[in-house]
Every structure is written in C-alpha cells, then in structure tokens.
Amino acid sequence: MNRQDLFSLIKKKKSFLSVGLDTDIRRIPAHLQKLEDPIFEFNKQIIDATYAYAVAYKPNVAFY
Structure with missing residues (x-):
C-alpha cells in the first residue's frame, strides 16, 4: 500500500484505526x-x- 492508497482508505472508512496483531x-x-x-x-x-x-x-514479528 502506498501513501495515496492509505489516504483514500482513511477517507473512505472515516477512520485512522491501525490494528496490531501481537498474538501471544x-x-x-x-x-x-x-x-x-x-x-x-x-x-x-x-x-x-x-x-x-x-x-x-501491523503484525509484530516478535510474536512469530
């Protein structure tokens, strides 16, 4: 994903949410x-x- 794609998605979803996948x-x-x-x-x-x-x-590689 490039910056423009991210901006478009933020606008479309009206959200800045980034989910960390820190699976223990x-x-x-x-x-x-x-x-x-x-x-x-x-x-x-x-x-x-x-x-x-x-x-x-965002996967956290420390958990994988």
Missing part, C-alpha cells in the same frame, strides 16, 4: 488452539471483526 500463543482461546494454525485463525478473526474500521494491520 498462550492467550489464544482453547477452541482455536486445537486448529492446525491457531495463530492464523486467531488473527483472521480479528481482521474479520475489524475490517470495516481498520485501515492498516
């Missing part, structure tokens, strides 16, 4: 821990829940 495997709910890729599923649910409002997502 120890804090993922038990029902997701049983899945093949619990971190992916957990983050996907966060993205699905915030997509209408967030203009950016």
Whole structure:
C-alpha cells in the first residue's frame, strides 16, 4: 500500500484505526488452539471483526 492508497482508505472508512496483531500463543482461546494454525485463525478473526474500521494491520514479528 502506498501513501495515496492509505489516504483514500482513511477517507473512505472515516477512520485512522491501525490494528496490531501481537498474538501471544498462550492467550489464544482453547477452541482455536486445537486448529492446525491457531495463530492464523486467531488473527483472521480479528481482521474479520475489524475490517470495516481498520485501515492498516501491523503484525509484530516478535510474536512469530
């Protein structure tokens, strides 16, 4: 995403929300821990829940 794309998305969504994906495997709910890729599923649910409002997502590599 370039700067102009970001500005367009901010204007469209009327939001500056950036969501940090700082997933600590120890804090993922038990029902997701049983899945093949619990971190992916957990983050996907966060993205699905915030997509209408967030203009950016920032994974924290320290957690991966």
